Amino acid sequence: MIHRGGCACGGVRFVVYGDLAPVGACHCESCRRWSGYYWAAMEIPRRRFKLTVAGALVWWRSSAAAARGFCSRCGSSLLFDETNSPWIEISPGAFDEPTGETTTAHIFCAEAGDYYRLDDGAPRYPGFEPRG
Numbered sequence: 109m110i111h112r113g114g115c116a117c118g119g120v121r122f123v124v125y126g127d128l129a130p131v132g133a134c135h136c137e138s139c140r141r142w143s144g145y146y147w148a149a150m151e152i153p154r155r156r157f158k159l160t161v162a163g164a165l166v167w168w169r170s171s172a173a174a175a176r177g178f179c180s181r182c183g184s185s186l187l188f189d190e191t192n193s194p195w196i197e198i199s200p201g202a203f204d205e206p207t208g209e210t211t212t213a214h215i216f217c218a219e220a221g222d223y224y225r226l227d228d229g230a231p232r233y234p235g236f237e238p239r240g
């Protein structure tokens with residue numbers, strides 16, 4: 109199965125081979141400012157992700173350990189790439205079709221904006237989601 113996606117203007121397109129993944133929403137200050145609201149992502153194994161049109165893609169190194177990929181033409185926030193991680197994080201809103209996935213966690217809620225309420229029933233964590 110192939111899932112296709114891209115930015116609002118078509119200057120960045122990508123495919124994911126195989127299953128998508130549940131959505132995690134991040135409410136940290138960096139995600140809030142970068143997205144304009146809060147950012148959410150699916151964690152996909154990097155080997156199953158391929159850029160098919162990358163001409164307009166630019167990267168912003170948002171911390172020492174990660175970069176954020178967005179379209180330089182339309183501004184769509186698309187990718188979060190952590191150095192040396194086997195995963196790439198992809199905006200769920202960038203996919204072409206309904207994803208069939210749901211939001212299963214909210215992280216960094218301690219930094220959340222004051223203009224929305226989280227009532228979708230997914231667990232909320234003040235910082236990182238506890239592992240294990």
Ligand SMILES: [Zn+2]
Pocket residue numbers: 115116117118119120164179180181182183184
């Ligand atoms: Zn674009």
Ligand SMILES: [Zn+2]
Pocket residue numbers: 134135136137138139140147216
């Ligand atoms: Zn964040």
